[in-house]
Amino acid sequence: MFNVKRSDLPLDKDAHSRFLPWLIAFMVFLAVLAFGGILVLGATAAKWDQGVGGTLTVQIAATDDPTRDQRNLQEVLNLLASTGDIERYQVIDEARMLRLLEPWIGAGAKVGDLPLPKLIDVGIAQGGKLSIDALRARLAKAVPEAAVDDHRVWLNRLVRLIQTVELIATAILAFIAFATIGTVVFTTRTGLSVHKEAIEVLHLIGAQDSYIAGQFAGRAMLLGLKGGLIGLTLGLPALIGVGYLAGRLKGSALPEVSFGILEWCMIAAIPLAVSALAMSTARITVLRSLARMP
């Protein structure tokens, strides 16, 4: 119901309609980063869930008696072999243990003088019905020194961290939306009072409220789209830059940041969403204001 090409109100000459796109550009820039963050975090959580969720570690504390250690290890391995739904298990050898410990004891240490626990990396079959608690109980009964670490505590903390950050990012998105709405409401109200005279004339010659609102809405949509595209143009390189820097931290817990087509489409849709938000905000603002006219 609105005509973008021809307007009865000189909205395009308003000073505030020159700064609105830049405000919106800034909002969209932040929104792109926040939304990108949410997508990365979601992907990270999913990867961690897959990568760590299917494994557990059995740890056998070292005793003073090496033969007992050996017996304990054999018993645990037997027990794992007889347990269903276990895909694989592998004792972590000394060389790898030393590599894991390198940050603490330094390179070139010897195992001989250090009582190291035995670690067994266990892979659980996907979709299996293995009860970790039952396994833990049986192990404890057979070998008191054995402990099962299903990474749950560690994982839960990470997931909670990710969820918190995701929540914050979502809150930022919500704030951005609110700020955009507020800005558009303010701009629209300014426009309404600047063009009060012309609007009254339109009203008196029989313009429907929707006709007048359509002019503001069409204008807000254009400005929103313009600002949104500027924001996207600035936000995309920033997002790719962050992804590149994160990608260079190889071997860390951070998974590679790579978006699929769907994710890119969602990010590219942000300017459209902001534009639609600006349009409907302007429309509602004008309609509410006009409802006060007789």
Added chain:
Amino acid sequence: MRRETIRVQLQGDDSIARFENVGLRYGLGPEVLQDVSFSLPASSFHFLVGDSGAGKSSLLRLMYLALKPSRGLISLFGRDIQTTPRRDLPAVRRQIGVVFQEFRLLNHLSTFDNVALPLRVAGVKEADVTRHVVELLEWVGLKDHLKARPPTLSGGQQQRVSIARAVIARPKILLADEPTGNVDDRMALRLMHLFEELNRLGTTIVIATHNMALVERLGRPAMRISDGRLSVIPGTRGGEPKRESRESPPSRAAVPKPPRPAAGGAATDEADPPGIENFL
């Protein structure tokens, strides 16, 4: 006889505009208009006179629905305005042409676009808009100023643009507030002839003016507002051009008459007793 007239006017909706006991106050101030009652038959021509500040503009504003009355009943084209839903009012407004006192042309739009506004808000196709607007601007002698912005036009030209905008959508009633306010007498008379021409084509006309010489010259009936009350000065040319024999000019005694005993027919529906006899 009088009772019959009332019934005719209440039921047979040939009245274009009808006011019953309309009162208007701004905020908590005193009543600017008091007990204003009249009925304008279709195709009638009336002046609206009174000292400045007497309430001429207020009355016109009520008629073109820029104001709501504080009390009383207004009906236009047979529709009670108070009970008309707000979304239906634009359709009513499109049947009212208004020549505003200060023209109220949109300065950022060309002459053409200003005159085209009423058609555009009514959703008329752009091809028809162009045809009608050009035709009308030709008729009011502004064909060479289609693209001019109002500030570059003279007062008289702006006036004609404003009149063109008021009549482009063929309104049933034309309301003009001091249309001769800032033009010379010769131009004023020309404008009056324009209004008479429109009236001859069937448009009901109400012109607010303080130019009594003009009123006398045209010999049309006038509604006079003083102290917020309405009285009627009959025209020398008779009441209404087309219904002289049956219709009487809208009238209201300057001093309210005492309420008559309950009138029969539709009149008994009226809650406010003093209003009825004012239709005369």
